[in-house]
Amino acid sequence: MSTLAEQELQATGAAPSEADRKVWALLSAPAVILVGALGLFVYLSNATIDDSMKATLNGQVIATQIREHLVLSAVSTVIVLCIAVPLGIALSRKGAKVATPIVLALANIGQGAPAIGIIALLAVWLGIGFWVAILAMSVYSILPALRNTLVGLEQVDPALVDAGRGIGMSAPAVLFKVELPLAVPVILAGIRTTLVLNVGMAALAAFIGAGGLGNMVVTGVKLFQIPVLVTGSILIAMLALAVDWVAAIAERFLHPKGV
Amino acid sequence: MSDTNSNGGSGNGSGAQIELRNVTKRYAGQKIAAVDNVNLTIPAGEIVMFVGPSGCGKTTTMRMINRLIEPTDGEILIGGEDVRKKDPNELRRHIGYVIQAGGLFPHMTVADNIALVPKMLGWTASKIAERVREMLALVGLEPGQFANRYPRQLSGGQQQRVGVARALAADPPVLLMDEPFGAVDPITRAHLQDELLSLQDELSKTIVFVTHDFDEAVKLGDRIVILAEGSKIVQYDEPGAILANPADDFVRGFIGEGGAMKLLNVTRLADIELANVASAGPGDTAAQVLEKVNNSEVPWAVVLDDSKRPVRWITAETLAEIDGPIGDHSNADNGDHNAQITISGRSTVQEALEALLKADQNVVPVTVRRRYVGSVTLNVVQNAINQLRDKAKAGGRK
Numbered sequence: 001m002s003t004l005a006e007q008e009l010q011a012t013g014a015a016p017s018e019a020d021r022k023v024w025a026l027l028s029a030p031a032v033i034l035v036g037a038l039g040l041f042v043y044l045s046n047a048t049i050d051d052s053m054k055a056t057l058n059g060q061v062i063a064t065q066i067r068e069h070l071v072l073s074a075v076s077t078v079i080v081l082c083i084a085v086p087l088g089i090a091l092s093r094k095g096a097k098v099a100t101p102i103v104l105a106l107a108n109i110g111q112g113a114p115a116i117g118i119i120a121l122l123a124v125w126l127g128i129g130f131w132v133a134i135l136a137m138s139v140y141s142i143l144p145a146l147r148n149t150l151v152g153l154e155q156v157d158p159a160l161v162d163a164g165r166g167i168g169m170s171a172p173a174v175l176f177k178v179e180l181p182l183a184v185p186v187i188l189a190g191i192r193t194t195l196v197l198n199v200g201m202a203a204l205a206a207f208i209g210a211g212g213l214g215n216m217v218v219t220g221v222k223l224f225q226i227p228v229l230v231t232g233s234i235l236i237a238m239l240a241l242a243v244d245w246v247a248a249i250a251e252r253f254l255h256p257k258g259v
Numbered sequence: 260m261s262d263t264n265s266n267g268g269s270g271n272g273s274g275a276q277i278e279l280r281n282v283t284k285r286y287a288g289q290k291i292a293a294v295d296n297v298n299l300t301i302p303a304g305e306i307v308m309f310v311g312p313s314g315c316g317k318t319t320t321m322r323m324i325n326r327l328i329e330p331t332d333g334e335i336l337i338g339g340e341d342v343r344k345k346d347p348n349e350l351r352r353h354i355g356y357v358i359q360a361g362g363l364f365p366h367m368t369v370a371d372n373i374a375l376v377p378k379m380l381g382w383t384a385s386k387i388a389e390r391v392r393e394m395l396a397l398v399g400l401e402p403g404q405f406a407n408r409y410p411r412q413l414s415g416g417q418q419q420r421v422g423v424a425r426a427l428a429a430d431p432p433v434l435l436m437d438e439p440f441g442a443v444d445p446i447t448r449a450h451l452q453d454e455l456l457s458l459q460d461e462l463s464k465t466i467v468f469v470t471h472d473f474d475e476a477v478k479l480g481d482r483i484v485i486l487a488e489g490s491k492i493v494q495y496d497e498p499g500a501i502l503a504n505p506a507d508d509f510v511r512g513f514i515g516e517g518g519a520m521k522l523l524n525v526t527r528l529a530d531i532e533l534a535n536v537a538s539a540g541p542g543d544t545a546a547q548v549l550e551k552v553n554n555s556e557v558p559w560a561v562v563l564d565d566s567k568r569p570v571r572w573i574t575a576e577t578l579a580e581i582d583g584p585i586g587d588h589s590n591a592d593n594g595d596h597n598a599q600i601t602i603s604g605r606s607t608v609q610e611a612l613e614a615l616l617k618a619d620q621n622v623v624p625v626t627v628r629r630r631y632v633g634s635v636t637l638n639v640v641q642n643a644i645n646q647l648r649d650k651a652k653a654g655g656r657k
Contacts, residue, residue: 163362166327166435167376167425168352181366256366258409 026252029245036238040231047227056219056228062235068211069239072130072202076137077195080145083138084194085187088149089175100150107143115140115201123208133202133210141197148190152183181256188254192247199240213239274304274465275338275432277324282333284319293319295489296333301482303338303432304463308480310473310513316490317469321435324467325354337433352376355434355464360442361422363410369395369421370406376429394424399454416447423455427462436468440475452478473513477502477521485510499525503647519644520609528611528625529604531643533633536622538563539573545581552578556638561598561624561631569598569624569631601626602635608643611635 049057091100110118119136126132156179164174180187206214213236220229278301284294294316301307309317322328324335326347335342342350356362363372370391377387392402398420410418419439426434440448456479459466470476476483477498485494485501487509494506502522505511514521537551537560552560558575562585573585576593589595600618602611604627614623615637622634 159358159360159362160364162327163356163358164364166325166351166356166358166362168348168350168379169375170348178364182364258366258368258411 026245026248029241029248033238033241033245036234036241040234043230044227049227052223053225053228056216056225057231062216062231065211065213065215066235066239069199069202069213069236070243072133072137072205072210072212073195073198073243076134076141076198076202077191079134079138080142080194080198081191084142084145084190085149088146088187089153089180092150092153104143104147104150107146110139111141111143113140116204116207119201119204119208128208128210130205130210133205133208137198137201137205140201141194144190144193144197145187146190148186148193149183152186152190153179155186156182182259185251185255185259188247188251192244192251195247196240196244199243200236203236273432273463276303276336277301277433277465277467278334278336278339279320279324280334280336282320282323282330282335284316284323284328285331292331292489294323294330295491297490297492299484299492299495301465301467303465305481306459306466306468306479308476308483309467309469309486310471310476310483311486311490313471315486315488317486318437320486320490321437321467321469324433325351325356325435327351352379352429353431353433355426355429355431357422357426357434357436357439359438360415361410361418361420361425361439363418363421363425365410368407368409369400369413372410372421373425373428375425380429390428394428395421397427397458398424400424414447415443416451419443419447419451420454423458427464432465434464434466436466438469438471441470448475455479473515474521477525485513499647503644503650504652522644522647523609523612523640524607526608526643526647527604528602528606528608528635529627531608531639532646533625534622534636534639536561536624536634538569538631539585540565541586542584544583545578545585548573548585549575549578557622557636559594559622561634563631567630569601569626571595571597572620572622598624603627604632608635608640612637612640615640 044057055061087103090096091103115136118140119133122132122136122139126135160178160182161174164178165171169177202212203214203217205212206218213232216228216232216235219225220227220232277299279297279299282294282297283292285292297320309321311317319328323330324337324342326342330343337354363369364375367375370388373391373394374387377390382390391406395402395405400417400420405413405417405421410421413421422439426436440451443451452475468476468479480498482496483494483498483501484492485506487493494501494510499522501510502514502518502525505514505518511518534557535555536557537548537555539548539551539560539562541562541564548560552558552575559572560578561569562571562573564570571589573589573595574593577588577590577595578585580590580593581588600614600620601624602614604625606614611623611625615621615635622636624634625632
């Protein structure tokens, strides 16, 4: 028993240091964002900005674009979740496993194709606008969420599913009380990747008139307004980092206890 | 034991009889049946061990009892009721199920794991909480210390204990155990086996226990079923009978080397014929005792005290020197000595053999409730083995 107690002491002793390490990892993203913001501020203070640039580089316009950007990312992510998680669950069930390679191949095409290609093709086919952008983003970013839902459910120890059925839990009860809770960390990691992909892809929505921070990049390139281009690019990068950071925190709190 | 309780009522504590009639499992696309026409009656309240090589269908046979696998053909009755007439989930809630490493859900606390089945059966929260404490205490884990831990924070043996507690939580009459102690170290395994036996003394469940370890089967089983390919029953008998009289070479191979030694390990001294060694009280006269000694196999007598406890050994030479009552007369030169080593009638013959070797003498007194009942010699051990063999051959149950 004494050795057991020792092991436990070591285990609890190890836990805080591991947690500390994670706290540092979580703090690094805001630090980078802060440095980026400072850099941008210093750059803009020293750059020559004419009146036409000021029309783009004002707080209200930027705020609107950030909002648009976030709405694009959020809506497409929610749509992906509503499709990928149930689809992943369905594909992980017995009997549906034959369909898994086909569905994964399709999702792979979505991610394998260049993002700009998807968005351009869909615009040619369906016209421009918000929902076409959302569709393109969803096609592009569905793979990580879908694949991780599948992998997350597959890596649950089959003995636990057997134990659940063996003590009289119904199949849905085993899914919702055992399999999904244990798959949560992997599924969340997939969702986080999907979300970050969407934030990046939302920058391209500006090409088909769906708004977002991509507008600044498009304007900057078209009118050769380097400060606008730089501001747009850095803001997109910072937004992606920030969203990833929030997702990382969410992942940490949603992680099942005891695992 | 089998007549104590043969009804199938659930939650009444003790075990129910399990009966397999012509049970067959055939998987689609396979020519040979995984389980081929098995007929087996498992008496209520006994531990029956399924032993066989891997792939012989022993686990499949067990899993058909709680319908984790549906039989292709045949009937399975628990306490006289056909399991296929019940809802599978409801059925399984009344059959304890223990797998390797306990099968605990890592994201639930120990208490939540144990509470699962009572919750599904709709018990009240207070009754469940009480039951969880009771179960933890039953398997030797302090409830206050362990209830709120997660399985990861327990050792392998502790996890296995919680697994047993979870299986027993709703007090099912039948317990299915699928190689439960396969993943723990040998010392912990021996502990868990001992604990299971003492739990069973208290609970008298009907336990079906799958293992590939014949020694485990001998140690735990009231009966052993030896299964070959297709779950064919090669031999079904008590461990002693199988060891003494293996049905064929397959069983002999399974018993392995040292079958006779294993037999010694399942036979108790109280159940065999002991040596006729002269015994004497301090008041007996030397002449009387000497006469008894001359009629016995060994040239000594064991001297008992007033409560019939063995005290010392006295040789024929010493007895010849004494006139009248032997009293506490002793002559170390003749080889008289104190009876330091005695052995209880509850000990196994193997333990007696060890005592004989350790004692550096050819005879050790056997006591039951501290009273002398006879002695054990190497001859006794050998005769016991021969008799067990003869008995098993004559009985020839299969």
